[in-house]
Amino acid sequence: MKKNIVITASMSLGFLYIIAQTQKPAKKTTDNPAASIERGQAVYQKECLSCHQMDGGGVPHMNPPLAGSTDVLKDEKKIIGIVLNGMTDRLPLDDEYYSNNMASHSYLTNQQIADVLTYVRNSFGNKADAVTVAEVKAVRTPKKSK
């Protein structure tokens, strides 16, 4: 009896998870992108500006630009991961190498990370859709696959 409930519950959760997963890419829901961008600007000024600069231009050879960056515009998962975990790998970004290590910013909330990335994706000449709290959460605490 108990076992059945557990199984049913697991299956239901699994089903909900599948629904959530299949629904997510279809349409992103953000409460209010303009509000998110405004909050994100404040986060940017506090956490990002010193290295990535006032215009999102970065510092040549040291800190990569966010303006026009392929990863910023096209790879939400990667940039969420970089904000959460920092970056110390020596890998080229848009064919250039950058020397400074980026610190982990995992102390920011999912909301703050969604906001700041939404701001970055809609500033400095960038134009891309919002990053949602759910997307940040999915990268921070990935669901374990059985």
Added chain:
Amino acid sequence: MNKKLLLSITFSIATIFCIANGGDFDSTINAGLKLPNGFVAIKAAENVGQARHIAVSSNGIFYVKSAKAINGKSTFVLKDLDGSGKLTVINSFDNQGGTGVAIKNGYLYTSSNDDVFRYKLNDKNEVINPDAPEKIITGLINRREHNTKSIALDNVGNIYVNIGAYSNACQEHDRVKGSKGMKPCPILDSAGGIWMFKADKQNQTYADGIRYATGLRNIVGLDWNQETNSLFVMQHGRDQLFQNWPEYFDSTEGAELPGECLYELHNGSNCGWPYIYYNQKLHKKMLAPEFGGDGKIEGGKEYQDPLIAFPGHLAPNGLLFYTGNQFPEKYKNGAFIAFHGSWNRAPLPQAGYFVVFVPFKNGKPTGDWEVFADGFSGKEVVISTRGAAHRPCGLAQGPDGSLYVTDDSKGTIYKISYTGK
């Protein structure tokens, strides 16, 4: 709120400067540079890769090392072919980018970010076999941060190599807010100092060299002073006092501290990184916040004091003691320093992007420093580092006593001469 206000003030100041000065330096006079009376400048060459350091032979052969290989070449050879002052690239070789270049006793020395090489010169100071250098030193630490290997040579057969610390402040987690420092700092055994090797022995590794000086975060500009017969270096001071320790430093302190320090080194010198930083306003060594400091507690007295310290984050990339006869007497044996220009001063405007002169007498600085050549950035105010048109990096003294300044942003080589007019 405070920050917004600060940003507004910054922008307002920038706007006022732009209006007052018509925005930019006049690019038609002296190659866009602002110089003391009696000096003139030209762009001797342009687009010479990402020109880092530069060395000149007694008969006017110029060697320039590029940070990146351009079409597979990173060491450029230039010469004034018609006496106009303009330099023409006459040869190029080596596919590994780097920073260091020096000429000594019939050899050209160059460095990549891992190794140091030398090339035999002929009696015209031309490289005899550009494709077959001797590898003098190999296997030096190269981990992203501070990986350039500047070089200088003494007069008794030694070569000095900077091995920069692959860290900002030797934190457990580099550049992470509030992350503690590691004591003892494990980086210092193989980086964060100057190593001395033999100038004529091949395939030397760490085991063959000695750690000549330690506690130096990163050195790019260095020079052997012939008057004092000793090595002088300019340290790149640590970043992010404000960003990583906002409980102890405000954004203005973070922009202006620590001082960029000039040191005279001897065997065994310890300048204190990462445990201390230098507060140039208080003229004191302070305990770094990663090691229990709070901006007020002084640091270890055992560490060497700088001879002079400049405002924070200006990034000294070139150091040259002037021994020529062309410039007025006050410049003799004094130090020129090329500042690459800052990035870690935001939200304040960025600064540097100039060449400074420090007068010396009997091997010691005699007075305050002065800006010698300004205007490399092409702007009165640089808000974002990439907005600087040119960034000074290397320095050399030509055979006629002119001063040469490289720019690693656009590969410009400036020639500055004294005419007295």
